[in-house]
Amino acid sequence: MAHQNKRLNFTVDENTELLKFLLKVMSNRSRNSVKSILTRGQVTVDEHMETKHNYPLKPGQTVSVLKNNEAKKETVLVGMSILYEDRDIIVINKDAGLLSIATEKERNLTAHHQLMEYVQREHPANRIFIVHRLDKDTSGVMMFAKSEKTKRKLQDNWKKLVKERTYVALVEGELKQNKGTIKSWLKETKTHYMFSSSLKNNGQLAITHFKKIQGNKDYSLVEMQLETGRKNQIRVHMRDLGHPVVGDKKYGSKENVIGRLGLHAKILSFYHPRTNQFMLFRADVPKLFMKKAK
Template sequence: MPEEKSLIFKVEEETELLKFLLKVMSNRSRNSVKSILTRGQVTVDEHMETKHNYPLHPGQMVTVLKNEEAKKENVLVGMSIVYEDKDVIIINKEAGLLTIATEKEKKLTAHHQLMEHVRRANPANRIFVVHRLDKDTSGVMMFAKSEKVKRKLQDNWKQMVKERTYVALVEGNVQQQQGVMKTYLKESKTHMMYSSPDRNDGQLAITHYKKIQSNKNFSLLELQLETGRKNQIRVHMQDLGHSIVGDKKYGSKQNPIGRLGLHASVLSFEHPFNGRLMLFKADIPKSFFTKSK
């Protein structure tokens, strides 16, 4: 039998992630366990987690990618490649992984990992960001493999992108089966996005929503974006009176799934060079279904 690439542990009691790992990996030093966490080798249920004090609850599953596997050149952390050709790369990103570098984190990003991936074939190869997903949003995402492709996609985004579907787990029982949110989004000095009803005040943002299922505590919604503004879905769900689960920034009061309840499930677009219609899907996280049943 081939050796397992990952170690999987079940959480039996309330604890914090680092404490839990030190207990189940008692053969390793504290520093070794900390570096496994920092390198993004740990997944809790359906998302990558690097925080030492991340709270764990009974029944959760913690997966640790073994060191030898993590060091292998072809292992991507917190993401997987769904499709690749000479022009584009499509990935399925886990919640917890940054799209691009920040002041604090330079390497543990989708962009950096894909850059290393393409440079293995040719050190001159590069990767270009076409659009972004927030760190805590999971799902399907596209990168370009040249400046020319990036420009073509960005300049013709509305014409070339045929479908962008998200699913959101939101607080409360959404009464309407479907609806449309249409506002003008602005950014405050503290980088909070907010809605204005005035057409001369901000960028037009349109979100279509449809209820998949709900109970008295949570609703699972399918969301189609007509525009792609910063934090658009998160603001619109707050405006609707049903903030996204785990979205403290935009009014959420609870987080029973340990992550932001937002997932990019479908991306469909015309290929930038051959015009072929491409469609990619990323499975909806199981916890979204179980909480809204």
């Protein structure tokens, strides 16, 4: 997140939609100017980036706007911050709501595109390469490579180089088990829906170790370590357990009480692809997760 003095913070006092709210609190600006602030990803709701004009707001939520003069400064990255950078890699903390890489609908407002622009300011030949992904609505630690060679090395030796990938999920219901391991074979339908098969080798093997951190009768905060990194793995495994990730309509969640997906990449640790030095990066668990599972 940007420092507070770079942002204007507003508290929502009634049910409304995001654009409507912004037009009201920023009445000194034209409609077009407010719209473009939204489209450029300068607005966050309760710490997640939001660009949808009709995003529903509830009383008590905090809407925060990155000031234009700050957004224009070249080093400002929208919806993310750099945790570490050297000549081989960049590690970021990504906000929920920011795409990792381009889709058909969105080309520019992605972590990859912004980092590409960022490194090309130093030299036009510089590039950024995707090593692994985080879903758009998942926040937390993510690593990029600065060369094809580094990307290859990381991807080809992922199991050996990456030591820990720890996620925290806010899930629905009271998790009775304090810890355990979920193992299944994941398959994908034509509509990109992932599901578990218990038949051996019927799909890609997925293994998730979990332990409950805290919880109440409605929500549980769960820490997971991934032994494999399959698409939507945690989301499918939590649904299999009968405790879908909060806000995950695709995989069985009934309500969205935090206005985002309850999934966060908390720790990524690995051996550096060039120096072999051990490195560990963490991104704090969103406060909203803690609050709900108190």
